[in-house]
Amino acid sequence: MFSDKPRSLPDWIERGYDILSTEITEGDHDEGIPRSLARDELISHEDFPDSPDDADYAIDQLLNSGWLYEVAGNLRVTIPEE
DSSP states (O other): OOOOSOOOOOHHHHHHHHHHHHHHHHTTOTTOEEHHHHHHHHHHSTTSOOOHHHHHHHHHHHHHTTSEEEETTEEEEOOOOO
16 A cells, blocks of 8 residues: 655664754755765764764665755755645
């Protein structure tokens, strides 16, 4: 059965989204941020596991689930319609 509800992600990946979306939307990043900076932001944040593999996995999941998208090598936030 098809559902139009957004697919939920594990809590730790959703925390990663919160961290990255704040960095992208509140920082001076009109064109998004490179994946390497996104990974560094996640690893250095106290509310996220400090493993590069976890950061890469979280970014991949956020991209695959449509929470983030990538343009010209930069990650941007997908703004859900209200």
